[in-house]
Amino acid sequence: MARSGPPLRLFQNWQAKLAATPMILTALVVFIGCSLWTVVYSFTNSRLLPRLDFVGLSQYERLWSTPRWQVSIENLAIYGICALVLTLAIGFLLAVLLDQKIRFEDGFRTIILFPYALSFIVTGVVWQWILNPDFGLQHIVRSMGFSGFTFDPLNDPNLVILALLAAGIWQGAGLTTVIMLAGLRGIDEDVWKAARVDGIATWKTYIFIILPMMKPVFATCIVLISAGIIKLYDLVVALTRGGPGIASEVPAKYVYDYMFGNQNLGQGFAASTMMLAAVLAIIIPFALFRLGRKRHV
């Protein structure tokens, strides 16, 4: 039986190995090979073409002394923390609301999740239009009589992150809601019965009993949201193009612009290696945590 026991020779079970070749190639050549390639070349002074001319850490020194990279990191940190907290909060709140045995649950869930089906480019373009200072929100509020009202995040370096947050959460919070709702539905009915018998208020039950029980669900959401935040690119391109000035630049855009726009590959490689390091810093503790609890993927 193929299921039992390891094969003795290389050619045993050869059809399965042949069928798994695309997976093996993807894992080894793309995921490991290409990542290592980029890491190695981040220590070179490649510009227009990749060259193996090692210059130590000088790409990284330049990277961290470039104002645009510093702004990108700062933006990612601010956006990341806000998006994570808000998405988790909104996701949990909406999941709790949807879990109240309401009418039209399917309808509400459909509405909350539909932006997730859209591309970030579509999302960015729509929010660019809604936040347009001459026609959008600011214009509407002003024409209602508040003529001094100013809300122009797309042209205000201090507020532009708000525009990214509004659009990003619009697109992504539905996913968190659905996962959390699934988590809430997975909680044993007996927990609720016990809480009811003890006369604990519903909201208290949610916060002090259900919330701690949802830790694994939160962990999954945090990993998913974080992975999305680090990759944040399309939305910025479509909504702000990094502007005004460099106020809404993000690391992924820095990488793309240096690799394909500025013909400065070394900088692009160094920046992308930093992104990889950031992801590993999130994934490895999570993976150890999961592996430590139970072995399954």
Added chain:
Amino acid sequence: MSDAAFPARAATPARTAAPRGRLLDGPAGVAPTRRMNPKRIMVYGGLIVFSLYYLLPLWVMVMTSLKGMPEIRMGNIFAPPMEITFEPWVKAWSQACTGLNCDGLSRGFFNSVAITVPATILSIAVAAVNGYALVNWRFKGSEVFFTILIFGAFIPYQVMIYPIVIILREMGLMGSVWGLVLVHVVFGMPIITLLFRNYFSSLPPELFKAARVDGAGFWGIFLRVLVPMSLPIFTVAVILQVTGIWNDFLFGVIYTRPDSYPMTVQLNNIVNSVQGVREYNVNMAATLLTGLVPLTIYFLSGKLFVRGIAAGAVKG
């Protein structure tokens, strides 16, 4: 397709399997009461406020795309059009300019179709066979490769995009639709393989053993026994891949040339082009056209879409 078509997925971890099933079936408690009390009002009030936040952009898109430019300049983006015009849609589809091409989004639409269809079919075919081999024909190291594959899903694409440019150039596929198809097959592999692996391992092993006893081989069992009973999971995979590939921007902009740009890239170029008068109604019509395919799939597939992303969510 009815929910009864889905067998319970025993192999998924119990913690996640139960909620997924419950989510699809809806709440199991007593039927909602008609009585309205302050608590119910708060619940519905909260949901309605959030629904407005989610629906308003869609409303604004549709309304703007049906107005003429003079009305947009005068009016309110939330107001319905006084005079409905479909001209922006026609213009977005067949006349809007990106760079030198002025044949509208139709070009991007057909490029996206030419990319999405083969990429979806290929990536699902490859991943389904992978999942099958991982469950029924394990070999030494197969789980190791699978683990690398799953962790690879979290590597930022930016780390891998440039070496892939070199690989595609060496293969003579750089700039072509097929190069992009290959990239989508590679990056779609982790999640779709996981989907099929979990599904196949939930099927009773006796099925596989019986087919073996009957003398069926690797491909025979896959094609004649497993594939016919896996239609629901294939549907979920198609939904996941079509929306994912259609919505891609990064790979499209890197691995194709302007004449084979997918729709998202073209949309961005139309809307964010610096020169020319900005025609917001055409932009919104173009945006809706680009979102139409994934939105249609979303609204038609309903619970299957939820199931697909729920499966994707467990990948951590």
